[in-house]
Amino acid sequence: MNRNYFKSKLFLKYIWSYLFILLLPLILITVFIYENAVSNLRSEIEQSHLNQLTQTKTIIDGRMKELSEIASRVSYDQRLTPYRVHDPYYSGEAIQALDQYKASSSIIGEMFLYFHKDDKIYSSKGMSNLNVFISNYSFHKWKQADLTQDLNSVIFPSMRPADLVNRNTHLQQSMLAYLVPITPNSPNPHGTIMYLIQESELTGLIDSILGKFQGLSYIFDNNGQILTNNRQGESLVDADAKSLFKLSSGIHSKTINGSQHSIVSVKSKENGWTYVTLMPSAQFFSSVLHVRSFIIMLFCIVVLVGAAIALLLARMQYQPISVLLEFANSKSKPNGSAAQSVPSGNELERIRTALQDYSSRVDLQEPYARNHFLSMLLKYGNAQSMTPALMSAFDLQFDRSHHFVMVIGWVESEDHLGDRQDRQEIIELLAQVEFPELAAHAYGVELPQPNQLALIVSFNLDDTMQEFIHVSHIVEAARSKMLENFDVIPMIGVGICYSNPNQHNQSFIEACSAYELRMSTGHGSVTYFENLSYTPDHTYWIPNNVLLKLSQSLKLGSYDVAAQIISPTIRSLHSSDLSTLIMRCICFDLLNTMLKTASELGIHNVMQEIPHNMIVNSLDELERSFLNLASRICTQVERNTKKEEHSLMDQVVAYIDSHFMDHTLSLETLSFEFAISPSHISRSFKEKMGLNFIPYIWNKRLEEVMHQLKTTNDALKDIIIRVGYLDTPNFIRKFKKETGYTPGQYRKLYSENELADTALNFDEE
Template identity: 75%
Template structure:
């Protein structure tokens, strides 16, 4: 057995749970204990119940105080003023704010905000009329009219007794309604916060008081009404239950239902609530075992056997959780490892936290990962070799019979940043059911361009090119109608296999380069580019244009698929050797011209002479392929170098402006005229962490430096580094360092001894 297991509270909880189950026979055997031991045992149990009940009272009082504080914060929250809540523009922020407040307390089942004389009630799920509210939450003993009246009339925090609530017409739950007027303690409140609390949230806190005994637990308000009634065993009449109100705090004996009962009562000083447990006295052991040694021996045997079995079962139960914890720890940041070795906290909480972190990271990075996935498809093709699980994760399917790529450009957006983002979101995944087609948008490095991968099916009677025209026109209409933008569209050739999408993309890029000649807002089809007239033996212009574009994009595979068939076709032709060589030189000239445009002139004297004096078409083909390979490799190096230089500039830009709270991936992308997706991918590859993590780390380091060297208030420091949500920052700071900012300043601050106590408070 790994001794570290015993440092885990969860593992020990499993052991004790199994021990509790296995030691029930031991409890049954205590009926043989001596009569005087019964009295002592009863006294100990009652004192324990009294202590537990007092602890339960403290916990529930704390939860009620917490709900009052939440109501107070809501009343002063600018997002939840009557004006903002009613304003359709700000209502979304109000709903989000209510959802955040709801999440701050685990006992809140539902949270509602109501302003006096209003016809609507607001919750974390939105606003609704009272008719809608009543249909969603139908109280058995609280009519809709009474709800409205209580919400308008309540002057003090009021808890209604547990009531059966029919939710959404079919689900029943027992819930309490806690009404808190806002502003709290104001003689003229303007509204009411209503919390709906599941009865089980309170009963679960006091279930442990009874332990394995049969009995009842009640919570009564300051007027004697029964708020919570939790039963294990026989029930009391309503009159008998209310008779428990007014008992002094302590232990009492009383006859109920004609039977003696042991009663423990505790009264809250904060709200006057009474917490009561009632247990039949007959449960206490009534017989005595005369052979003490036998009882002791039997007790030891049962304990040892039970402990051994509990240990084995607990280890079997804990083993998979331990493995998950180790995995979560291995994937967490080093700072998150504080105190984990000591077993502090609950392993399930740590696993949940790790899953939440991974989920948030995935949600943040999924659009960029999806775009990178599709970019690789456009660059290399071969869609069938891509991981099926990734295609499934990104909801990408190439299950149609035809595929092509179009490149879309625009230039006249007024608010380019916002409208571009909306355009990207619109075209990210779009369906054309009437055309049996779907499309996936891919952000290109250029801000004013996007590629669209189209997968469609067409009838046997319809030509593929006709279907392509219809799809292109549908995309064009969407952009015109939605954004009032006249796009420039270039369309690649349609292929039967998605493995050739890289070729279609290069063809679309080739056609897009001709947009200036065709005019703005035109649609250019690669298939319609002019062939050389009258000279059918010459290589078509569109093929040479595609070859040039493949070299510019560094796509050797596509270039090779153009060069080899073109040269080999000459071997079977009846043209003269001189004309064949001239045609080959046409390909060579295209490649050399492209290399010159790319700024790679040194390839001309290096390789061209060898190809000019080559003796066969095979030698010329090999030479052209080698030249294409060298050009593509050089393009890759140039692009990588330019990308590195660009990222260096971006990192420098961030280092100078990370304290600006408006800085974002989108703002940097538009500053450097690169798409956000391209910035995100390149930044992660160079820095090893994503943009958000880098900004956070820079701000964290700056806050730590201020805490060590200055006496400035924490809120002022946080605002200075560009972070506006102080409470959230404090939570994340403690999560990463293990200390609150105040504790960190105490430990490491140079001037901590001279700071006033308020500056070192953990609740800064």
């Protein structure tokens, strides 16, 4: 491309435009600043002082209001009533309360509470006599008598001017005293709150107002007294200073001490105080000299560099246009004959012509681009992160409160040509649909399937209508629109409604699921994904309690009960018109329940024995397979149960044999020990041993008593208790019933027999 920009009239116009923009305003501004620098600078400084004074006034007003509020709270504080502060028991609580009030405001140096005609005064540090307080806080200008009178007579909040205070005879501070009667605004106050405020708390707020300039800052009370002031290189006599109090709020110019001064005054409506700053006006001129030097230097630099800057800016502005023009020319005439057919006019006119040509091409491609854009939205979601420019170009808006997607399909007829025409017309009709009465709009998206499209719906939910009802109305409106305009009966799957447009992809997947798993394959069905999991007619599903019963019957090895569940369930599928998918799901429910139960029972071999094609067999074969599986599980459960019971009963018998002399031994203790019910132990024990638990224990104890009667000379009672019997008479009766002898007779009989045997053995020897 030819880069000789100076041949372009547009480029030359840019240069002259920039030169005019840079130089002409600069000249005018320089002259204007030179003529008005002093007044502008003065206005800025004075306005700055006015703003700072206003801010200072606001801060101090807030502090004073805070002190008045503290006084008001004190007057209503039950801990600070005259009775309680005088009472030795409650006085400590009152002093603590004063300390809390003092700590609530950073401006308070010290806080005192005084009740009229009282000889005591109270502070956060304790109670003291009024005379002691006056001697400890000695004001230079506030006499003792006046102080006492003011404490007893003040009926309005009053601020004393800054005064030097000698504290404890060796510490001297400049402080202000603020007196607030309590109760505030009462015509007959019963006491006074006195705040001592260090002067630096107020002067610190006005120190920075003058900045680098010399001058004075004053704070006057509502009577014109100087509460505090700040001097920076200048001083005034009291008469001149007090004359500042009479000035109205605003900016003033006044001659003081023979020189012109700029004065800024602000009055407070809260307490009537006046805030004033004044400074010699001559200081403005020295500042203007620095500004003028800077302006002259800047002017020279701009004049020297202005032309170069204008040239550079013009080139930067023109370069993209030249590149765009080159691109437009190359695209408009691909055969290279662009130079022969370049339209008349400048570069911008030629670019405009090229854009018009491109616009017509884009109009042809826009539906495809729009459909792709919406397809990406359905695939990935994140509507809010989509390119705003494209959304605006395709006139897409997802700014409403609720969003969902529906998938619409219809069946082809034999007239394929007519179907294609209807399909295109349906797509055009639903490309962008408005439902004003439902506060909804929708965008159609063509899906890869021949006769399906998705409808992205956004709407604002009416407070008087439930969400699902609103969605169903929109779906019915879309369905009616198709029925009115086309000879097709749509089948619709509807996804869940979301409040976030970023979840369009989830709603789309749900709509596809609802469409594919619709409960009726006939024409005109509308299936809501929300209803798939709780369809009103779900009697064909196996209830959870039935599955639980099946599992439990298998765990107990009850084949008859398991068969009574499996057979009716499978046979009911013969007479149903359910889809193959749902039938398989029902069968899988049964199979999963049985396999899960088998796994829980530790029977893992049945899973390897299941045929791979079990679920795809006929229902009769499936029933036989399920019954066979249940039979194997139950048989194995019975075997395992018997084996476990025999092993467990061996442990129980061993435990009984070693603990039968424990009088606490019972079925309950065995149940606790082996975690088995007493009835189950009793039944299993009888099956194993041939007799019940109680007779077995009695026999074991009886044998032990008989053995000890024969081998020991211990007392009968001790033997009976030792073997676990606490009721001796009852044991003796039962012993006699079993043996025909009392325990004493049995011991004597055994002794006589033993002596006879011994003598016989001796004779034989």
